[in-house]
Amino acid sequence: MKLVVIAAGPFAVPMLRALHASSHEIAHVVCRPHRGRRSDPPLPVAACAEELGLPLWRPETINASDALECLAGLGADLLVVCDYGEILKPGVLEAARLGGVNLHGSLLPRYRGAAPVQHAVWNGDAEAGVAVITMTRGLDSGPIHGVARLAVDPDETAGELEARIAQLGAPLMVEMVDRLEAGTATPVAQDKSLATKAPRLSKEDGQIDWSRTALRVKNQVRAMQPWPRTYATWRAAGGDPVRLNIDRVSLVAEASGAPGEVLEAGDRLVVACGQGGVSLESVQAPGKRRLTAAEFLRGASLRAGDRFEVPSDPLETRQ
Incomplete structure (x- = not known):
């Protein structure tokens, strides 16, 4: 089978x-063009293609008319798409x-969108996975060729889980392409009633909402790694607000207090949530290196009874 692979990010490299x-x-x-500084590393798929000696093409936008003509001229049997970062118009699929x-x-139809792994972790799912689908006009809504599943470790971050899912998906894609070549593929339509969305994350999604349960806060911290990272704002008595990045927490079930207290x-540094509390395991102040809570407290004026700010715009209304 003659393939054209359309991909950019690290999730696509094992495939x-x-x-x-x-x-x-x-x-x-x-692959997408390199838009950063010259010193920035290349996109993972571009680097992998060059390493493997594969022909590499980086159009400004694959949906442009001249790009569509070039794509059609490649004479591909099948386009294989993964982690590209640009919505493909119907003309691309016709090439x-x-x-x-x-x-x-994700295990479609759950988590259609740009951040499926992050939302699965944020929701505390015990199972995750990957799917190969036929591309259609709808976002991630095409018939499913095959899925693969794995158990989610309750302490792993979205970045760690995404790396495992990428490895899981690589042989699945090869198997599905084999079936398409052999004419034995049997894609199954998605159940629209089970569909949920997984929109792209923003930096604002990293703000910890202490009014949620301790488990929800822990899952948010896990989901925001490696980007955009979670943060909370603390104001010392008479001082300016300080924004702290918080990259790891553990549950403290017996904790009780006002949210953010x-x-x-x-x-250890324990903060109350809407139900229970969390112990902050990794803290980073602006311009400083990451510290354990004990290291941070030795140089900070944070005291029991101080409060972290609770956002006025709850995350649950933005998710």
Whole structure:
């Protein structure tokens, strides 16, 4: 099968390597252009394609008319899309004989959108996975060719889980492409009634809402790693507000206090939530390195009874 792989981010790299090692021909890899500084590292898929010696094409936008002409001229049997970062118009999918398939990081129809793994972690899901779907006009709504599942560790971050899901999805994609070539693919329509959304995260999503349960706060911290990271604002008596990045917390079930109240500030830093509390394990002040809570408290004026701000715009209305 003659393939054109359309991908950019790290989630797609294991899949690209697996397809390269398979019996299929990768005629071209399409990646987004490099938009950062010259010293910035290349996009992961571009770096992988160059390492493997694959032809690499980086159009400004793949939906432009001249790009569509070039894409059609490649004579691909199938487009394989993953972690590209640009919504493809119908004309792109018409450029290959069999259209396109997409590797999506969720158990569709749950979590359609740009941040499926992050939302699965934020919601505390015990199971996650990956799906290969036919690409259609709707966002992540095409028929499902196959899925693979795994258990979610209750302490792993979204970044850690996404790396595992990417590895899980690589052989799944090869298997589904094999079936398409053999004419044995049996895609199944998604149940629209079960569909949920997973919109792209923003920096504001990282603000901790202490009015939520301790478990919800812990899951938010996990979900926002490695980006955008969670943060909370504390104001010392008579001082300016200080925004702290908080990258790891543990549950303190017996904690009780007003949401955002500092309950302990000695050997550990415990903050009350709407139900229960959390112990802050990793804290970073602006311009400083990451510290354990004990290290941070040795140089900070934070005391029991101080308060972290509770956002006036609750996260649950923004999610």
